[in-house]
Amino acid sequence: MNINTEKDGSGWFVKEISESPMSKNKGKNPIHQYEGKWWFWDECWSYREGPWTTKEDAERALSIYAQMLEEQTAKMSYANEAHKLKESEKSWKEKD
Numbered sequence: 001m002n003i004n005t006e007k008d009g010s011g012w013f014v015k016e017i018s019e020s021p022m023s024k025n026k027g028k029n030p031i032h033q034y035e036g037k038w039w040f041w042d043e044c045w046s047y048r049e050g051p052w053t054t055k056e057d058a059e060r061a062l063s064i065y066a067q068m069l070e071e072q073t074a075k076m077s078y079a080n081e082a083h084k085l086k087e088s089e090k091s092w093k094e095k096d
Contacts, residue, residue: 030042030045031055031059033055034048034050034051035051037050037051037052037053038052038054038055038057039052040065042065049062
C-alpha cells in the first residue's frame with residue numbers, strides 16, 4: 001500500500017492511499033521490451049533493470065538478480081538468528 005502525504009499549515013495529512021506496485025503486478029512477468037531493448041522490473045516494480053539486446057539475456061539477468069536477492073535474504077536471516085542467539089545468551093547471563 002502506498003500512502004501519499006502532504007503538509008499544510010496545520011501539519012501532515014494523508015492525500016491518497018493506493019495499492020502497492022508489487023500487489024498489482026503479482027503474477028506478471030517483469031521482463032518487457034522498451035524502446036527496442038529488453039528490461040526487467042526490480043522486486044518492487046519501481047526500477048527498470050537493463051537494457052539487454054535479447055529477451056534471453058534479460059531472462060538470464062533476472063535469474064541472476066533473483067539469486068542475488070535470495071542470497072541476501074538468507075544472509076539477513078542468518079544475521080537475525082545470530083543476533084537473537086546473542087541476545088538470548090546475554091539475558092541468561094544477566095539472570096545468573
